[in-house]
Amino acid sequence: MASNRVALVRRWGLFAIAVALLATGAWWLGQWQFDRLEDRKADNAVVRANEDRPPAPVGDVLTVGGEVADDAEWRLVSATGSYDAERTVVVRYRTRDGASGVDVVVPLVTADGTALLVDRGWVETDPRGTERDDVPPPPSGEVEVVGWVRADGSGDSTAVDDLSTRAVDSDRIGEAVGLPVYGGWVELKSEDGEPAEGLEPVELPELDNGPHFFYGLQWWFFGVLAVFGFLYLLWDEWRHGPRSDRPRRRSPARDRTGAGSA
Template sequence: MRVRRIGFLLSRRWLVFLVVVIALAWLAWRLGEWQFDRLADRKERNAIIERNEALPPAPVTEVLAVGDEVGADEQWRVVEATGTYDVDDTVVVRYRSRDGASGVDLVVPLVLDDGTSLLVDRGWVAADADSTPDELPQPPAGEVTITAWVRQDGTGGSTTVTDHSTRAISSERIGEALDRPVLGGFADLRSESPEPETPLRQAELPELDNGPHFFYGLQWWFFGLLAVFGFFYLVYDEWRGVRRPSRRHGSHADDPPEPAADLEHDAHQG
């Protein structure tokens, strides 16, 4: 009788239900692991930024070189460079927003003493998404000394350069478009000496918190446990539904039947 009461688990409906619950639990577990992996990556990134920000500025040619990619350990490293801005080769980086306002970033090559150029993202200026301001704020003239944060190149089709305009900064693509040797990666401006007449809104270090990944990971794992708990609760509820009718029709359904002779004796006694 006990086997009969749980036999409903072998029905097609319950077997499909079980497979769905297992799939949901596995998916929730994997999504939770993915969030905790992102948390580990963010902690590693934060540690690199904190370490690099604490180091004194390094000469740019000790960190960057023509044709070399920027490594993850060099992201947000502070470098120092002296040279002259080539304003005629300014590249406008479109579709950049700050605080909900549309604008563009201005990338200007800083020509170094050896003839190579460092691509410097001097900062952001407000502009319509599909247009370039008629007059771009000018950098300091003559020899300039800057400090800046090293950044990795962008990738993909958004790095295409057309008419001194792009959507993502790639030293390789910009170097080809400008036909000049440029150092790998680019630099987000931190300071300029002398200072420009019209300063731009410069980049800032990313926030160094751990983000929401820990709680997102816990939420996904909770959802997976909830799916498993819900399945077993429904199994229990179904089992109770099967058990109740058997008790309703006979309180001793599992007891063996009485012998016929005993039944006849009881009838005569009555």
């Protein structure tokens, strides 16, 4: 009898630990979603604050070798210079509406020799970026560019190989093309007042809050459900005893069969 009681306590103890871990994980995941929601709201506030502001000279927002300030993301800047088409960098494996392609990044060399990395847009082509015949060339001569500021990428995806990469990082691209570059880069809005020819323009971010609120509620609901289920099973066993010790109910169909045979 004592051994059965010890086994019962051990079983419920392990069950309680598992439920506690599950509930803690659900709470953490829910809080993570709510934290992402706050980050999304903050990012949206920056975009809304910047989208209606007139373009600022690039030197007022970006610096050579510097990082993009948090409140500068999606800020419109303007720069005048000449595209260095020979140093065009393609950003591989970019898709739109299920189609594969690349983004085309071209250094715009300004009067003092500093280059601004300009993502001129997207084109459907070999996603590996090895075929460049389909990449439209930039305009020649001096051009005024207006674009949205973006922060540099990070990690192994920013490695530049044969003037192609998977994510834009101004430091690595600057080293690859041999030019001093502004920190960060821009998504093109216009060249001399017109969008780039032959390229799809940038897709601006959606300014909704995403699904994070409902995901957070779902995770918290799962945690509460786990605790409630545990407490119910504990109460049920305390009230009626272990299920294995309860008499089995005979189904009505079996009862009728047994009565007929008698």
